[in-house]
Structures are given as C-alpha cells and as structure tokens.
Amino acid sequence: MKFRAKIIGKGSLDLFIQVSSTVARLVKVCVLRVCPDRMCFGSAGSGGLQEARLWCEVQQRAFQQFRMEGVSEELNEIHLELMAEHLSRAARSAVGASSLKLQLTHKRCPCLTVVVELASPLGRVRSVMHDLPVRVLPRRVWRDCLPPSLSASDVSIYLPRWRTLRSIVERMVNVGDHVLLEANLSGKMTLSIETEVVSIKSYFKNLGNPPKSAVGVPQNRDLESMVQVRVDNRKLLQFLEGQQINPPTALCNIWDNALLHLVLVQEDVSLQYFIPAL
Structure with missing residues (x-):
C-alpha cells in the first residue's frame, strides 16, 4: 500500500x-x-x-x-x-x-x-x-x-441561514434535550421543543426543495403535509457548531420518525451527517 x-x-x-x-x-x-x-x-x-x-x-x-x-x-x-x-x-x-x-x-x-x-x-x-x-x-x-445505504427520503428541503438556525438550536438546548424538526415539499420547515413549563416553535417558509425531491412522490400526496423527526438537540447543535466549511448548498433529508440526514455540498467537498430519531 x-x-x-x-x-x-x-x-x-x-x-x-x-x-x-x-x-x-x-x-x-x-x-x-x-x-x-x-x-x-x-x-x-x-x-x-x-x-x-x-x-x-x-x-x-x-x-x-x-x-x-x-x-x-x-x-x-x-x-x-x-x-x-x-x-x-x-x-x-x-x-x-x-x-x-x-x-x-x-x-x-x-x-x-x-x-x-x-x-x-x-x-x-x-x-x-x-x-x-x-x-x-x-x-x-x-x-x-461505508455510509448507510438508504431509500429515498420522505422530504428533502434546503436549510435556512446557518447562523439563524444555529442561534435557534442553541437557545433550545437550554430548554430541553429533544427537538422536533418538521418539513414539507412546499419549502416550509419548523423547529419546536416542548416541556411541562414552556413551548417554543420557529417557522421557516420559502426555503425551497431540491428538484429531485419530488421524484417518485405519489400524485395524490399533499405537498403541504409535514414529515417529522425528533432528534437529540445536542447532536444537532454539535453539527451546526462543528462545521467549518461554509458551503453554498446545505439541505436536510427526513425519513418520517426515523432519521435526519444533513448534507453540505461545496465544489470539491461533500459532508453528510446522520442523526437517528429518538
């Protein structure tokens, strides 16, 4: 070798x-x-x-x-x-x-x-x-x-501004351990956390979906219906704070109640991070 x-x-x-x-x-x-x-x-x-x-x-x-x-x-x-x-x-x-x-x-x-x-x-x-x-x-x-072999995701959506997303998740970490991420095929995404004392929810719209995200989607599927995944808040924050690449393309794929797949793409580099659902 x-x-x-x-x-x-x-x-x-x-x-x-x-x-x-x-x-x-x-x-x-x-x-x-x-x-x-x-x-x-x-x-x-x-x-x-x-x-x-x-x-x-x-x-x-x-x-x-x-x-x-x-x-x-x-x-x-x-x-x-x-x-x-x-x-x-x-x-x-x-x-x-x-x-x-x-x-x-x-x-x-x-x-x-x-x-x-x-x-x-x-x-x-x-x-x-x-x-x-x-x-x-x-x-x-x-x-x-090797990376996991996965079927097509239920939803693929572009992420909002990195600094904004990181700031929101940082605040949620101080509230609870689990964050619920929801998204649909109409460019909408929400982040929420709920405890016995407080409930926080952040809304994003017009984020856009990758062109291939609609391939294979049944014609009768409601594009406004949300797909969700609940993940460890600290794992999500670790990813948001850890990446130093600052890529032009950042998106996430969601398998309903199963997996959050974060993807960063630059000209010569691609990075994927897989966070299992809780």
Whole structure:
C-alpha cells in the first residue's frame, strides 16, 4: 500500500484545514478511506444508525498531487483509523504555509505523516513534520466504514441561514434535550421543543426543495403535509457548531420518525451527517 498527496496554495490549504477541523469536532476517532479519485472521512465503529454518523468526501482535484496504491488491483483502497484531533492539529499548523504533504509511512508503527512547509521572512523553507499513528483496517471491516445505504427520503428541503438556525438550536438546548424538526415539499420547515413549563416553535417558509425531491412522490400526496423527526438537540447543535466549511448548498433529508440526514455540498467537498430519531 502506498499513499502520497500534496496541497499547494492558500485556498486548497484552507479547505483542508476546514475539513479536518469539522471532522474533529464531530467524531473522536475517524476512518480515513483513500480511493484513486477521492479521500473520505467516516465515523469509526460498526455500521448502522444507532448513533450519529459522519461521512465526508474530498475529491482528488482538491489536491495538486495525489497518488495511491491500494491493497490490490481489485481492491484499490486503503482504510486507516486515526484520532481526528491529531489530524486537525497537524492541519492547523499549515496556516500560512506554502504546502502540506500527506504520506503513509511506517515508523515503528504505521503512520500518516503530515509535512508542512513554512516560508521564513528570509526566504528559507522550514519543514514541520507530524507522525500520526494509524491502524490499518483489514478488509473484513471495510463494509462497516461505508455510509448507510438508504431509500429515498420522505422530504428533502434546503436549510435556512446557518447562523439563524444555529442561534435557534442553541437557545433550545437550554430548554430541553429533544427537538422536533418538521418539513414539507412546499419549502416550509419548523423547529419546536416542548416541556411541562414552556413551548417554543420557529417557522421557516420559502426555503425551497431540491428538484429531485419530488421524484417518485405519489400524485395524490399533499405537498403541504409535514414529515417529522425528533432528534437529540445536542447532536444537532454539535453539527451546526462543528462545521467549518461554509458551503453554498446545505439541505436536510427526513425519513418520517426515523432519521435526519444533513448534507453540505461545496465544489470539491461533500459532508453528510446522520442523526437517528429518538
């Protein structure tokens, strides 16, 4: 197995720093899946949706150099398990750097080596190296590292302004543990929380639905009917506070009383977060 990648330029470096920081805020241990055309970050542990799960993809074109050889020609992939905070800390050291290199190495144990090149005021290049211990995952557990396979959602809707949504959820966390999210195919969404003492509900309209959201919908379905899912308020807030990517497209998919699926899409990056219903 071999893997080597290089990032050059402020825009690409900033994007990788944002991605690694977001991953570290959402999971403690992550699985890094390296494929010929992309690099993926996923939640560690067995597959399934008993708890919130992450899946993030960074396309090969986000790197200026990207070479890899998997375990075989038929299975041209590499799966590594590592501490997400270790990678985030190494990436943050590349702020203001000229380049960042990633390489799979073996130094007493398998490592993901991160080399950051910093230019000094005198024009000299100073290199900072981080050796991050990793666990090479055997093929028998690869399937557990993939995102869940899901049928078409009951509702798909664009999210409101990020800052507004985060502010509302922050206030709701202080009221109760569970938040009810409802949405329909007419661009409407509500967030509500109710206790014995207080009831709070926020309304959004004209959010819009992705074009494909109506595919397969029965003709007799009422587009105003709401689909709902109740989730852990702190898990939702963790996602809203954790993402650093600031993508142009943010939406959520809802399976009625089953699952909340949050999706962020940028040119070279996509991030998905799955929160099971309570």
